[in-house]
Amino acid sequence: MSRADLDVTSAPACAAAVAGYDVVVNAAAWTKVDDAESHEADAFGVNAVGAANVARACVRHGARLVQVSTDYVFAGDASTPYAEDAPLAPRSAYGRTKAAGEWAVRASCPQSWVVRTAWLYGAHGPNFVKTMARLAGQHETLTVVDDQRGQPTWTHDLSESIRDLVTADAPFGIYHGTSAGETTWHGFTREIFRQLGLDPDRVRPTTTDTFPRPAPRPAYSVLGHDAWGTAGLSPLPDWRVAIRTSVAAVVGQPV
Numbered sequence: 001m002s003r004a005d006l007d008v009t010s011a012p013a014c015a016a017a018v019a020g021y022d023v024v025v026n027a028a029a030w031t032k033v034d035d036a037e038s039h040e041a042d043a044f045g046v047n048a049v050g051a052a053n054v055a056r057a058c059v060r061h062g063a064r065l066v067q068v069s070t071d072y073v074f075a076g077d078a079s080t081p082y083a084e085d086a087p088l089a090p091r092s093a094y095g096r097t098k099a100a101g102e103w104a105v106r107a108s109c110p111q112s113w114v115v116r117t118a119w120l121y122g123a124h125g126p127n128f129v130k131t132m133a134r135l136a137g138q139h140e141t142l143t144v145v146d147d148q149r150g151q152p153t154w155t156h157d158l159s160e161s162i163r164d165l166v167t168a169d170a171p172f173g174i175y176h177g178t179s180a181g182e183t184t185w186h187g188f189t190r191e192i193f194r195q196l197g198l199d200p201d202r203v204r205p206t207t208t209d210t211f212p213r214p215a216p217r218p219a220y221s222v223l224g225h226d227a228w229g230t231a232g233l234s235p236l237p238d239w240r241v242a243i244r245t246s247v248a249a250v251v252g253q254p255v
C-alpha cells in the first residue's frame with residue numbers, strides 16, 4: 001500500500017487495512033536519516049508509533065508481521081559482525097526511532113519477524129547504484145568514502161528472503177537481511193564500475209569526515225546471518241553475486 005492508501009500513524013487506519021490479511025510486511029518508514037536529527041518526533045511517529053500501530057492491528061486480526069528494520073540500531077563501532085541479539089546502541093535519531101519500532105513490534109506482536117537490512121538498491125526508486133552510474137557519465141573520477149563498511153543488498157534478494165521466512169513459517173524473531181560478504185562504499189563503487197565495463201581506477205577513496213552530515217554514519221555495519229541457518233533457511237547471496245546479477249536491470253530503470 002502506498003502512503004496515500006494507509007498512514008501508519010493512524011491506529012484505526014492500520015486496523016482497517018490489516019483486516020482480511022494473514023501476513024503483513026511493514027516497510028513504511030521515515031527514512032530521511034539527516035532530517036530525522038531535527039525532526040525526531042516526526043520520525044518516531046512513523047518508525048515507532050506507526051510500527052506499534054501495525055503490530056497491534058496484526059495481533060487483533062491474527063496476522064503475522066514482518067517488520068523491516070536497519071543496521072542503524074547498532075553503534076557501528078564493532079570489528080566483527082553484529083549478531084542478531086547484539087545490544088542495540090543507535091547513534092542517530094533515525095536509529096533510535098527504528099530501534100523503538102523493533103521493541104514495539106516484539107513487545108506487542110509475538111508472531112513477528114524483525115528483518116534488519118542495509119545499503120539497499122534495486123530497480124525501483126533512487127539508490128546508490130543508479131547515482132554512481134549517472135555520475136560515471138558526468139565525471140572522469142569519483143571520490144567515494146572508504147571508511148564505512150557494510151553489505152550492499154539487492155532488494156530482490158531481500159524480498160525473496162522475506163518470502164522464504166513467511167512460507168517456511170520460520171521461528172519468530174530477529175533476522176539480518178543483508179548480503180553475505182562486506183565492503184566499503186568505495187569498494188562497492190569500484191565493483192559497480194567493473195560490472196558496467198568502466199575502469200574501476202576512476203573511483204578514488206576518501207574519508208567520511210570530508211562529507212560532514214547531520215547524522216553520524218556507522219563505520220562498521222556488517223551484520224551476522226546465523227539466524228537463517230538455525231531456521232533451516234539460506235542467507236542472502238554474496239553482495240558481489242548480487243551486483244553482477246542485477247546491475248544491468250538496476251541502471252536500466254529510471255530513478
Ligand SMILES: NC(=O)c1ccc[n+]([C@@H]2O[C@H](COP(=O)([O-])OP(=O)(O)OC[C@H]3O[C@@H](n4cnc5c(N)ncnc54)[C@H](OP(=O)(O)O)[C@@H]3O)[C@@H](O)[C@H]2O)c1
Pocket residue numbers: 002003006007008009026027028029030031046050068069070071098116117118119120121125
Ligand atoms: N534503503 C536502505 O538502504 C535501508 C537500509 C536499512 C533499512 N531500510 C528500511 O527499509 C524500509 C524501506 O525503506 P526504503 O529504503 O524503501 O525507504 P523509502 O523509499 O523512504 O520507503 C519508505 C516508505 O514509507 C512511506 N511512509 C512514510 N511515512 C509513512 C506513513 N506515515 N504511513 C505510511 N507510509 C509512510 C514513504 O512514503 P513517502 O515516499 O510518501 O514518504 C515511503 O514510500 C524501511 O523500514 C527502512 O527503515 C532501508
